[in-house]
Amino acid sequence: MLNVEALSKRIDGRPVLEDVRFRLGQGSIAALVGRNGAGKTTLLRTLAGILEPDRGEVQWEGRSIHEHPDAKRNIVYVPDSLDMLGGYTAKECADLYRLAYPDFDPAYFADQLRRFHLPERKKIRTFSKGMKALIGLLLAFSSKASLILLDEPTNGLDSIVRKQVLSFLVEEVASGNTSVLISSHQLQELERIADTVIMIREGKLESASSLEETKGALHKLQVVFNGEPPGDFLSLPQVRVVSHVGRVYTLLLLQDDSVQTLQHLQHLNPLLVDRLSIQLEDVFEYRLGEGDEHAV
């Protein structure tokens, strides 16, 4: 169990993480989402013990990973680029990982290399992007760590390798007690595999809850207005216009405010109100796009 307690981190005097706190249980696939520069990579690197927090704590099974460095053996971080391992072969990478992770399983690693047709004795720098992404995952899962932190694992991959990577992840989490925290901008992809969503906004935790709860916090409606669109209603702070074509509006409403807002809508006698299913992307844009004209 990972427990993140009031984590704060400044870089170059600027706050990058502020009072971030959440928990992550076993066997979970959690999505870490936020806009560019929100602090996701910094958070992952702090959780892995690569960066020291200024305040707060990262606990694994109740022990601070910064005070007890051996607790870090339970956590592996896979960066978005494996360039730093470019000069090594897969075999040499495995030897390095074995030093840091005593439970590293070389037989499992060799099996997975064969399964994905990855060469054992070629330098990583000669690998394609997809091969590098796979080798990063295979090293992480072979380490038999309990928590794997993945930074944009499918960035730049073709759709076939992307699917391979995602099925590998789901398969591995289903077959063991590993948990995975994935930072990615591929929201549709995350939605297919994640059970938990951690949302970061400008270094602060916006929400941490199950995918179902995250999506359940919003209503998405398609509304056709009778006559002129009602400017007053559309500019209510709890109403977000996702798109509109003529008199057909797609709206997002906060579930909390929905009763009154829906009554208000009914009084406007719309020609049609249809409920649409919520995507993670809708929640992302509603909660993180505020004040940004590109978000609507």
Ligand SMILES: Nc1ncnc2c1ncn2[C@@H]1O[C@H](COP(=O)(O)OP(=O)(O)OP(=O)(O)O)[C@@H](O)[C@H]1O
């Ligand atoms: N080594 C560093 N030196 C200076 N600033 C940094 C450093 N690392 C991160 N930052 C700053 O901290 C903030 C958060 O960066 P971070 O890479 O954690 O965001 P992110 O959410 O992963 O972004 P993206 O989605 O674009 O990858 C940014 O403003 C970034 O410029």
